[in-house]
Amino acid sequence: MSEPLNRQVVLAARPNGIPQAHDFEIVTRPMPMPGDGEVRVRNLFLSVEPAMRGWVSSVGNYSEPVAIGAVMRALTVGQIEASNLPGMAVGEYVTGMFGWQEYALANAQTIDRRVPPPGLPIATALGILGINGNAAYFGLLDIGQPKAGETVVVSTAAGAVGACVGQIANLQGCRTVGIAGGAVKTRLCTEIFGYAAAIDYKTADLDTALRAACPSGIDVYFDNTAGPITDAVLRHLNPRARVVICGTAAVASWDPPPLGPRIERHFLVKRARMEGFVVFDYKTRYPEALAALTQWVSAGQIRYREDILHGLEAAPDAIAGLYRGENLGKRLIQLGA
Amino acid sequence: MSEPLNRQVVLAARPNGIPQAHDFEIVTRPMPMPGDGEVRVRNLFLSVEPAMRGWVSSVGNYSEPVAIGAVMRALTVGQIEASNLPGMAVGEYVTGMFGWQEYALANAQTIDRRVPPPGLPIATALGILGINGNAAYFGLLDIGQPKAGETVVVSTAAGAVGACVGQIANLQGCRTVGIAGGAVKTRLCTEIFGYAAAIDYKTADLDTALRAACPSGIDVYFDNTAGPITDAVLRHLNPRARVVICGTAAVASWDPPPLGPRIERHFLVKRARMEGFVVFDYKTRYPEALAALTQWVSAGQIRYREDILHGLEAAPDAIAGLYRGENLGKRLIQLGA
Numbered sequence: 001m002s003e004p005l006n007r008q009v010v011l012a013a014r015p016n017g018i019p020q021a022h023d024f025e026i027v028t029r030p031m032p033m034p035g036d037g038e039v040r041v042r043n044l045f046l047s048v049e050p051a052m053r054g055w056v057s058s059v060g061n062y063s064e065p066v067a068i069g070a071v072m073r074a075l076t077v078g079q080i081e082a083s084n085l086p087g088m089a090v091g092e093y094v095t096g097m098f099g100w101q102e103y104a105l106a107n108a109q110t111i112d113r114r115v116p117p118p119g120l121p122i123a124t125a126l127g128i129l130g131i132n133g134n135a136a137y138f139g140l141l142d143i144g145q146p147k148a149g150e151t152v153v154v155s156t157a158a159g160a161v162g163a164c165v166g167q168i169a170n171l172q173g174c175r176t177v178g179i180a181g182g183a184v185k186t187r188l189c190t191e192i193f194g195y196a197a198a199i200d201y202k203t204a205d206l207d208t209a210l211r212a213a214c215p216s217g218i219d220v221y222f223d224n225t226a227g228p229i230t231d232a233v234l235r236h237l238n239p240r241a242r243v244v245i246c247g248t249a250a251v252a253s254w255d256p257p258p259l260g261p262r263i264e265r266h267f268l269v270k271r272a273r274m275e276g277f278v279v280f281d282y283k284t285r286y287p288e289a290l291a292a293l294t295q296w297v298s299a300g301q302i303r304y305r306e307d308i309l310h311g312l313e314a315a316p317d318a319i320a321g322l323y324r325g326e327n328l329g330k331r332l333i334q335l336g337a
Numbered sequence: 338m339s340e341p342l343n344r345q346v347v348l349a350a351r352p353n354g355i356p357q358a359h360d361f362e363i364v365t366r367p368m369p370m371p372g373d374g375e376v377r378v379r380n381l382f383l384s385v386e387p388a389m390r391g392w393v394s395s396v397g398n399y400s401e402p403v404a405i406g407a408v409m410r411a412l413t414v415g416q417i418e419a420s421n422l423p424g425m426a427v428g429e430y431v432t433g434m435f436g437w438q439e440y441a442l443a444n445a446q447t448i449d450r451r452v453p454p455p456g457l458p459i460a461t462a463l464g465i466l467g468i469n470g471n472a473a474y475f476g477l478l479d480i481g482q483p484k485a486g487e488t489v490v491v492s493t494a495a496g497a498v499g500a501c502v503g504q505i506a507n508l509q510g511c512r513t514v515g516i517a518g519g520a521v522k523t524r525l526c527t528e529i530f531g532y533a534a535a536i537d538y539k540t541a542d543l544d545t546a547l548r549a550a551c552p553s554g555i556d557v558y559f560d561n562t563a564g565p566i567t568d569a570v571l572r573h574l575n576p577r578a579r580v581v582i583c584g585t586a587a588v589a590s591w592d593p594p595p596l597g598p599r600i601e602r603h604f605l606v607k608r609a610r611m612e613g614f615v616v617f618d619y620k621t622r623y624p625e626a627l628a629a630l631t632q633w634v635s636a637g638q639i640r641y642r643e644d645i646l647h648g649l650e651a652a653p654d655a656i657a658g659l660y661r662g663e664n665l666g667k668r669l670i671q672l673g674a
């Protein structure tokens with residue numbers, strides 16, 4: 001009888017820019033056995049984030065880069081199948097940074113939370129009720145501070161974070177305008193996610209389109225792209241506008257930083273504010289967002305989409321696929337049945 | 338017997354960039370006679386600000402540009418010599434945006450405040466107890482939000498605003514580092530204005546100098562320059578740093594905006610904030626700053642310098658002179674005796 005094994009996706013090379021399939025390797029290791037205070041989690045869904053590009057980059061970031069040869073850092077949701085941790089029972093579902101692998105050890109520190117069945121699928125713990133919903137909630141409300149009647153513009157507006165931002169802004173009484181790439185995504189923006197208008201950055205003249213879509217100017221810009229899209233949006237800021245920098249998907253490499261139009265004078269004249277945002281800083285406040293988002297999602301006031309790949313073999317190319325724009329909604333990898 | 342006359346400095350041409358002497362003209366007009374609710378002020382000191390470059394520019398700014406042929410907009414302090422405004426007596430000193438001219442009409446709306454003799458010279462109403470002190474006070478404390486023990490870096494550190502910023506930051510228990518041009522100004526920074534260190538941007542390698550002067554990184558950057566000085570400072574920001582954009586003296590023209598390194602990723606990773614600031618937004622709170630500054634100046638805790646030119650003829654070249662860096666301290670033009 002053969003030993004049970006654990007397959008893992010490890011980082012094989014250090015990418016500069018977008019990590020590609022060949023930067024990863026699938027290896028087989030012994031099944032991990034939980035020690036005192038530990039549980040073994042069988043991963044059911046692995047998360048795929050645009051932010052993973054930063055997690056494997058050697059360029060200064062908000063966390064240490066994943067080491068070469070280490071399991072790829074990733075949020076997952078799974079089921080406890082062995083427990084030496086009092087209070088955590090076999091069969092319970094948990095979420096945490098358990099990595100791109102079939103099985104993981106976890107303890108009280110590394111388990112983010114239980115995933116009780118809230119009447120919603122457990123995969124929501126990785127998206128709308130996880131990192132994406134949290135990023136939308138705190139980035140928009142804490143940093144963007146939208147007020148009823150204001151105009152909120154979102155880049156990657158149909159994405160897992162962006163779509164949630166637009167809908168939360170609508171719930172605050174704002175006019176929302178989404179920027180996305182292609183006819184399918186812009187249609188999702190207006191038909192599913194409630195944006196008042198959507199702009200296809202691949203075909204539109206951005207200045208003309210923004211002027212038309214934002215007749216009263218822009219008060220809050222939730223930015224997931226940086227680059228030329230952001231340059232265009234900034235030209236339409238209202239006095240006292242707030243810019244939330246949540247992601248920089250449109251810029252392939254920051255080493256060295258590319259050139260763009262200087263913003264100091266414009267920001268002075270407009271008394272505008274730009275602030276960087278990392279969702280993990282809000283960990284202690286996740287319960288607040290979770291409560292609000294669960295209610296909104298359950299009531300049908302916030303809608304979300306998932307893009308589900310199957311099997312660990314899908315992982316190595318999954319980040320590159322995000323940057324090719326091939327997903328519609330939160331990208332997940334489902335393992336097992 | 339000849340009519341009494343009023344000499345004025347009017348804007349003769351629209352500069353793009355730094356206004357030069359030939360952009361102004363001195364004209365002679367009839368002496369203005371106060372109507373109901375008005376006073377006539379004899380100007381004693383005219384103010385000269387770096388911000389005047391923006392006031393005459395057709396590029397979008399926070400106020401309408403001065404019209405061609407109009408008296409140059411300027412803060413002044415003067416004495417009332419004729420009054421049809423109840424409560425304002427002949428002989429009182431007042432300050433307001435009365436323009437580069439010998440005599441001005443003013444009313445209850447346009448008089449910023451009486452200048453009672455606070456034991457300090459009346460010219461302080463245009464500098465340390467006026468626009469410069471107010472800009473330093475609100476820009477640093479409201480936008481920069483320095484905490485004791487933090488490192489505060491100031492550009493144009495020996496200037497009328499910068500020197501005050503550094504000293505207020507010292508009073509908050511911060512470590513202060515000034516950036517200025519030339520040996521004379523950097524010596525002023527450390528010997529008069531209390532900076533822990535000063536960097537001569539004309540001779541130093543900025544990255545090396547900033548690393549040496551700011552061993553714990555930079556928490557607050559009060560920026561009066563923009564451009565390459567700012568690029569260097571931003572590279573040394575600490576997590577959660579605050580950048581106050583008060584001026585952009587190092588960039589000659591913003592039409593179109595020059596290129597510089599993009600900051601989005603850096604600001605995301607550092608969760609840093611950049612915010613534009615215009616002192617006139619704080620008008621209703623000037624009394625708070627005035628009270629604090631008067632006390633600090635009277636107690637010798639804040640020191641200031643003035644650079645006084647004489648006669649209306651000095652006005653047309655006075656802004657260009659600021660940008661040539663020829664002044665040490667707040668530039669004023671004294672009229673009459």
